[in-house]
Amino acid sequence: MPVGDGATSCxxxxxxxxxxxxxxxxxxxxxxxxxxxxxxxxxxxxxxxRLSPMPV
Amino acid sequence: xKITGSNLLRILxxxxxxxxxxxxxxxxILPFYDALHRSRIRHxxxxxxxxxxxxxxxxxxxxxxxAVCLATSGPGATNLLTAIADARLDSxxxxxxxxxxxxxxxxxxxxxxxxxxxxxxxxxxxxxxxRDAAELLETVPLxxxxxxxxxxxxxxIDVPKDVQNAMVDVxxxxxxxxxxxxxxxxxxxxxxxxxxxxxxxxxxxYLGGGVITSGSSELAQTLAHRAxxxxxxxxxxxxxxxxxxxxxMGMLGMHAARGTNLLLEEADLLxxxxxxxxxxATGKVAEFCPQAAIVHIDIDAAEIGKIxxxxxxxxxxxxxxxxxxxxxxxxxxxxxWRARAAGLRAAHQLSAPARSDxxxxxxxxxxxxxxxxxxxxxxxxxxGQHQMWVAQAYPFRRPRTLLTxxxxxxxxxxxxxxxxxxxxLSDAEGLALPVRHRLGxxxxxxxxxxxxxxxxxxxxxxxxxxxxxxxLATLADLDLPxxxxxxxxxxxxxxxxxxxxxxxxxYEAAHFxxxxxxxxxxxAFGIRGLRLDPGREPLxxxxxxxxxxxPCVIEIPIHEEANVYPMVPPGAANRNMLIEPEPVSAHA
Ligand SMILES: Cc1ncc(C[n+]2csc(CCOP(=O)(O)OP(=O)(O)O)c2C)c(N)n1
Numbered sequence: 324m325p326v327g328d329g330a331t332s333c334x335x336x337x338x339x340x341x342x343x344x345x346x347x348x349x350x351x352x353x354x355x356x357x358x359x360x361x362x363x364x365x366x367x368x369x370x371x372x373r374l375s376p377m378p379v
Numbered sequence: 380x381k382i383t384g385s386n387l388l389r390i391l392x393x394x395x396x397x398x399x400x401x402x403x404x405x406x407x408i409l410p411f412y413d414a415l416h417r418s419r420i421r422h423x424x425x426x427x428x429x430x431x432x433x434x435x436x437x438x439x440x441x442x443x444x445x446a447v448c449l450a451t452s453g454p455g456a457t458n459l460l461t462a463i464a465d466a467r468l469d470s471x472x473x474x475x476x477x478x479x480x481x482x483x484x485x486x487x488x489x490x491x492x493x494x495x496x497x498x499x500x501x502x503x504x505x506x507x508x509x510r511d512a513a514e515l516l517e518t519v520p521l522x523x524x525x526x527x528x529x530x531x532x533x534x535x536i537d538v539p540k541d542v543q544n545a546m547v548d549v550x551x552x553x554x555x556x557x558x559x560x561x562x563x564x565x566x567x568x569x570x571x572x573x574x575x576x577x578x579x580x581x582x583x584x585y586l587g588g589g590v591i592t593s594g595s596s597e598l599a600q601t602l603a604h605r606a607x608x609x610x611x612x613x614x615x616x617x618x619x620x621x622x623x624x625x626x627x628m629g630m631l632g633m634h635a636a637r638g639t640n641l642l643l644e645e646a647d648l649l650x651x652x653x654x655x656x657x658x659x660a661t662g663k664v665a666e667f668c669p670q671a672a673i674v675h676i677d678i679d680a681a682e683i684g685k686i687x688x689x690x691x692x693x694x695x696x697x698x699x700x701x702x703x704x705x706x707x708x709x710x711x712x713x714x715x716w717r718a719r720a721a722g723l724r725a726a727h728q729l730s731a732p733a734r735s736d737x738x739x740x741x742x743x744x745x746x747x748x749x750x751x752x753x754x755x756x757x758x759x760x761x762x763g764q765h766q767m768w769v770a771q772a773y774p775f776r777r778p779r780t781l782l783t784x785x786x787x788x789x790x791x792x793x794x795x796x797x798x799x800x801x802x803x804l805s806d807a808e809g810l811a812l813p814v815r816h817r818l819g820x821x822x823x824x825x826x827x828x829x830x831x832x833x834x835x836x837x838x839x840x841x842x843x844x845x846x847x848x849x850x851l852a853t854l855a856d857l858d859l860p861x862x863x864x865x866x867x868x869x870x871x872x873x874x875x876x877x878x879x880x881x882x883x884x885x886y887e888a889a890h891f892x893x894x895x896x897x898x899x900x901x902x903a904f905g906i907r908g909l910r911l912d913p914g915r916e917p918l919x920x921x922x923x924x925x926x927x928x929x930p931c932v933i934e935i936p937i938h939e940e941a942n943v944y945p946m947v948p949p950g951a952a953n954r955n956m957l958i959e960p961e962p963v964s965a966h967a
Binding site: 349 | 504505525679680681684685
């Protein structure tokens with residue numbers, strides 16, 4: 324989703340909570356175009372189902 | 380001022396200080412080649428884009444500065460991919476520029492259209508698809524900044540043909556991209572590191588390629604002596620410490636000297652500096668350094684704890700951290716531990732037959748090269764047994780003298796990387812490119828002065844050399860002092876070795892039926908070529924060939940069945956090393 328004037332955008336990733344996730348995040352965080360990574364445990368499965376026409 | 384996108388790109392590269400670019404032209408990049416026509420940038424016409432990529436890598440690995448390779452869209456871009464991925468895994472600063480079909484054609488399966496952006500995404504540090512010529516003003520300096528900052532790596536810039544042709548209004552040019560200094564880590568962290576070293580009884584330094592990249596080899600050596608810590612190096616760190624240093628324990632891991640891996644079993648503190656705990660170095664990770672607390676210094680935060688949990692970690696530039704550490708670390712003395720290391724080193728020397736019995740045994744050859752080549756000689760390798768013999772037995776004494784494909788392990792790296800290294804060295808010495816020699820009938824140079832510059836040696840295998848053999852034509856164009864040594868065992872030796880040791884000698888696709896006459900092949904390219912004869916003073920012939928000026932190819936017949944020992948079986952713990960079963964017989 325574009326943020327503000329569209330110069331930056333926000334991406335939601337639904338991922339399984341496994342030990343590797345921390346390393347995945349660190350590798351994402353070092354990419355030049357990744358500004359920040361935030362956890363959203365408040366977003367439920369239902370939230371993603373509503374976004375997607377396909378069941379998740 | 381109104382200029383075309385391609386002229387803007389050229390000017391930005393010139394301002395960046397780029398003097399040499401390696402590449403191959405094609406339709407989608409022709410506007411930029413036209414701009415190069417008026418440039419002081421020298422273009423090296425490779426014979427395959429992978430060759431161009433590795434020529435650029437050779438320049439970058441020798442200088443530490445980002446080098447540029449160039450290709451057209453489609454097949455040009457896909458041919459570059461291996462060299463880009465290789466640069467990524469070995470943290471080499473590279474800027475790969477590719478032409479792309481015009482934007483109106485993108486997505487239509489146009490002639491020579493391929494999604495270069497998509498293909499390079501996972502193998503670069505960052506990549507760009509330039510949508511507008513004015514974007515180049517930001518993109519080009521940023522590409523160099525990213526390639527050289529922090530942990531270096533490759534950056535790809537894909538430039539559609541219409542962007543190259545577009546007119547753009549430029550008033551001021553941006554400052555060239557420069558590496559951004561790494562953030563300083565806190566005093567407390569350095570203090571704690573000093574405290575840990577003071578508390579250690581059996582410390583070991585584990586140096587990786589980051590030590591070479593950061594230029595902290597001398598500091599690492601000083602630290603080793605201050606901390607009384609023996610030093611192990613990864614393949615990428617060879618050259619950080621001279622082998623004569625009493626604390627130097629050589630390469631660790633799969634093909635380490637046995638004493639080196641055994642010492643790591645006993646260490647109580649392992650200080651990793653710019654190393655990434657690669658599986659070739661650690662063996663079975665769970666059993667690596669079983670008694671040691673791990674302390675890790677790296678410029679890339681994502682390396683900390685990736686493979687091994689560190690009890691203490693510092694993120695930053697090794698040079699800065701080590702100099703701050705040395706300011707506060709008092710002299711440590713561990714005489715028993717130093718004696719233990721020296722004892723292990725002495726007890727587990729590499730095994731090789733006497734030189735007089737077997738002068739062309741690969742270990743003897745590498746040792747001989749170490750005696751006849753000056754210590755600042757740049758040696759490149761290909762990938763296979765010959766690469767490991769060089770790592771084990773050639774005495775690298777200076778940083779950036781070993782150029783080898785460590786992470787990706789790419790056969791075909793050695794020759795073009797050697798060309799790039801020789802280009803960088805001749806640039807550094809301010810030498811004009813030599814006029815190429817004409818070969819007389821006997822295959823020896825006739826006329827023309829000796830090609831100047833430091834000799835660069837590429838040690839290759841009969842398998843690897845054929846993967847980029849076409850670059851002999853580039854070498855002939857440039858007449859650089861590159862000597863290619865082909866260790867010919869008529870095998871994909873490392874494959875054969877694994878099949879012998881781990882697949883019950885079921886040899887499959889390891890033996891070559893037809894092996895070319897490499898000396899004749901060299902001559903066909905206009906390069907001096909010879910084949911050593913084991914029965915006729917081969918080492919004398921070798922040193923004479925290395926002393927003669929200009930490029931050459933020297934084919935060296937070696938045992939078909941010589942293996943690299945010791946060897947840790949893939950997946951096993953480093954203490955489980957296979958050693959040479961019986962003394963090698965004399966050369967057949
Ligand atoms: C591009 C590429 N393909 C395949 C391999 C797998 N491989 C690793 S070593 C090796 C054999 C190399 O043979 P040669 O260059 O003759 O060297 P030797 O082991 O005989 O010294 C092969 C096929 C590789 N590393 N790179």
